[in-house]
Amino acid sequence: MRTILPLSALCGLVVLAFFFLAPRAPEAFPPERFEPEIPRTWDSTALADFVLPLPDTSVNVQVPSEDYYYSLPARVIYKTYPVYHPDYEPEGYLDSLRQREPVDVFDPSKLVTEEDWIRAGELVFDAPHFILPLDSPLGLSGRIAIGAPMTREGIFPGAFYVVTEGGLRLGAAACGSCHTRVMEDGSIIKGAQGNFNLDRLRVHAEARTLQLPETALRMTDRTLYCAPWIDHPSQTQLDTLTRHGFIAAHAAIPDGVLLRQGTNHAYPARIPDLRGLKDHRYLDATGHMRNRGPGDLMRYAAFNAHVDLLIRYNTFIPEFGEHEGPLPPPGTFIPPFPPGGFNRFTDAQLYALARYLYSLEPLPSPHRYDEATLAQGERVFIEEGCVTCHTPPLYTNNELTPALGFIPPEDHFETYDIFDASVDTDPGLALYTRRGTGYYKVPSLRGLWYRGALLHDGSLTTLDELLDPKRLDDDFVPSGFKGAGVTHRAVPGHPFGLELSEADKAALIAFLKTL
């Protein structure tokens, strides 16, 4: 009897034969271990010329010593879990989290490849600075109340559940809280100018829940914004801040703008776009700090994780007010801010964060226009002189322009990258705040297509508005930041492209939206 193999068995034999007869793949080598040379964050030599001087050079500025900085407790990068809108939250989600143990997710000994470091940096980027009670109004209830942007999965970026040794908590105020943009389709762009409004959340929390004494509100905002050596109404008004004033000031902050520590109520800062950061020589709208490599970015993050509140300006220390003596040793005082007290990222954590931020490249624009329109837009971009400061390929010349009224000292021309002509925008942030340097940085236009806050204070939100000559008039109503109690005001300066034909204007905007 002849035996006929069924077709399926035949196929099986072929597969088996292929498996045994096919050349074996070479043994996989373990990846080569990446051994980074981690810069020392609090390096006195590097710090000496890392921060740009204040416009008022008579102020004696002293940062905490290396010993002091490294005696601050090191942070734990806890594993975090997303905060869902209730309509999207998996059933039994919080109960399941309560069963979990705290996990420290940052272990440098387990980071083998360069990619591992970058991924670990993303964890630091999303590590909450504040660990708060689970029912904090800065958490789920507040975000629902203010209509905070959420992803298509129903997640509020920038808010986290954290399992700590003390149980399940709310985590807030990560780097990513302000530097994550939720797009209209519910996708997110990490590192972009964020559109979650922290100031609106603070107003909601204060008005609805916290009801802190007026003196506490005043103390917190003086800590965050006071610069007593500056004789300007935007500073002196902090001394008499009322609850109403607090709420009005923070409620006046639009999306994409932040009353960051070191700014003030009248002069907030646009949230910067971090994509392409590795190519930028200066950090902050005022070029407050330099970016000469990962070490500087580590220092920037260390300062802005609230160690900047311990800088001494003459006899004023933001955290302590007028304070003649040395800084109280860490652990010997409970500050009203930041919640949980002072701590520091480890150098390894900061290095990973810097590598992650340096890995964030600008994203290609989804906008498409015909070639003739783009060619016309590029021509206008050149003819109107935009190209001089917003020079391709970075679309910034990486220079600092003096704010209106500031005359750069002679030695700055040798030390910094100065474009010695003011564009005459509002000088407040550069002159009347702790982050002030007398300059504004020329920002990159890459990624302009998704940004919602333009100019250093986000007073404008669209390119149409930026190119509208009516914005120079006192009765103009800016769509972005106006200031507390302000209904209309001129948005002066940056006088480019204000007399374009409609066709040239449309072409220029099209070109800009493709960068």
Add this chain to the structure above:
Amino acid sequence: MKPAVPFLMLLTLCEALHAQPQWQVDSASVAFEITNAGLPVHGTFAGLEADVRFDPDDPAHSAILASVDASTVDAGIGLRNKHLRKRDYFYVNRYPRIRVESMHIEQAGADAYLGTFLLDVKGVQREVAVPFTFTSHDRNGRLSGTFTINRLDFGVGESSLILANDVTLSVILDVSRQDPR
């Protein structure tokens, strides 16, 4: 008497210059063109002051001295002009005038001349060759020349990804005879 020799030469030169027809500048155009990001940018200077002693038939004994007010630089955009006046470019507070002085002029053809001038921009002096024409009718004349310089030779701006180094300058002087015929 060796010291007397240069003195006598100078005296002879002065005599020769003195004998040259002197021209008054009635109107002047001092323009420049530079390529920025692939497109031409046009600009001007004003405030010309000049001493033109020029004999079309004896260019070798002619002399032209001229200067413009550096702060009048106008490249079409207000803020750009402001920047051009600063130290990166013309630094007009320290170097208020841009000067040019002839060192040698020779005939190069009918109505055509080639001048060697000492150009002083931002305190840097360099020789430049300037071909120019001179045409006249009765007591009126027009001197017109175009030449190209490298702005970096004079410390005007820095090397740039988008801004060309070469700048072309065009000078037109409408002149009339000052001295009696």
